[in-house]
Amino acid sequence: MSARLPAAIRRAARRLRALASFAEERPLAPSSGVVARLVVFASASMSFLAVVAVAIGMAADRAAQGWAEELARSATVRVSAPPARMDAAVSTALRALRTTPGVADARALTDAEQRALLEPWLGPDAPLDELAPPRLIVVVPDGPGPDPEAVNARLSAELPGPELSARYDDHGRWRAPLLEAARALRALAWSAAVLAALSAAAMVTLAARATLAANGKVVDTLRLLGASNDFIARAFVRRYALRAMAGGAAGALAAALALEAVAPLAARALGGAAGLAEAGWVAAAAAPLLAGAAAWAATRMAVLAALRRPE
Known part of the structure; x- marks a missing residue:
């Protein structure tokens, strides 16, 4: 029994080396190409829209609160x-x-x-x-x-x-509708951000499943070498999450800079109470992490669901 253990360990080690070598030579989720660029572009676009929507909602809410306080003081x-x-x-x-x-x-x-x-x-x-x-x-x-x-x-x-x-x-008849409109706009902004996140996750899911389908023979070979579904899924999750995070960071930065540019106009139009640029940077700080997390979850669920499906 004791003589068999080293042999089993050696076989397991050889299998792991073969898996690592094969995965390195034939990566399931390539770092470049049309699909990779599509994931980055989709994440950047959705992140841009989400940051702008959330920033406008936050700024409108802040402006409405300021106006309501001004009305209450006189x-x-x-x-x-x-x-x-x-x-x-x-x-x-x-x-x-x-x-x-x-x-x-x-x-x-x-x-x-x-x-x-x-x-x-x-x-x-x-x-x-x-x-x-x-x-x-x-x-x-x-x-x-x-x-x-x-x-x-x-x-x-x-x-x-x-x-x-x-x-x-x-001014009570003005304050209540103003605050109600601000709440509705804030809810609309967050709904738009959630919709953008779901759209990005759907795009990442489609890209991951397309890549998985295009590499069916590679997946079969990995399974013959003993790779588990989790091992195969990790090859997708890491790359797609990093791409989505990079795209989210680029889109969030672009949105924050755009909001910074239009902030003076908004401040003049809204009496200096908007805080649009500050809201944009706050939303932009969270966007890359949320984009990466959404891509990680969407990719993992999509790949595991496809791998568990019977042939």
Whole structure:
């Protein structure tokens, strides 16, 4: 019995050397060629799209949160009155607001501020004196702020009559839809990223199975030499995972640089609250690892499933 063990060990060693030599001479997953380039290109493309989608979703969510916080820090009162009585109506509304619990401060917009506020819609030469638009009062809440219904009731009492009115707006009707839209956009961005990852995994799966089918005789020879399914699968998994990781890194870097280039435009359009470039680099940092992991899992499952299928 003891004499047989060294012989068995020698046979196993020879078989392992034969397997290693054969696998080295005839690699199942070549490092170059159309299929290899296709895997890299698909991973780079999907990584680019995923990083852009996630970065836009993160930036939109951050911008919406910033806008909602800005809206929560202030409220407005719209005062309507005939031109001859407008100043008196504004003064009355200011006195009422400054003595209302929950109001830290209140001030009326100047004519220049009101003109600048209306200029994007009416133009710089709009005759505001003839249009007589309502005057706006900016209110700074104290803590959670006053009760809107109570404030409106008091303003109605202070400014009675059909020609006079003042309406308090805490911007709550704007905050809720804004945050809801941001949540929907974030969910859409992550869905796009997941779809891109699944598309890349499907492409890698097709490439791996095509390579396996093209090397059927090599696989048969490896099996005759005693190679297990795991041994054959590892020949695919490592190469395809590295290719996907390289492609993912290239696509993520390209996406981050593209977002860095358009970030100043987004900052101007969104009031500097977007953080698009920062979100892009955060998403790009994770993309290569996720691409490699997805390729590893997809390749392993596809190859093992094909090898276990009966002839």
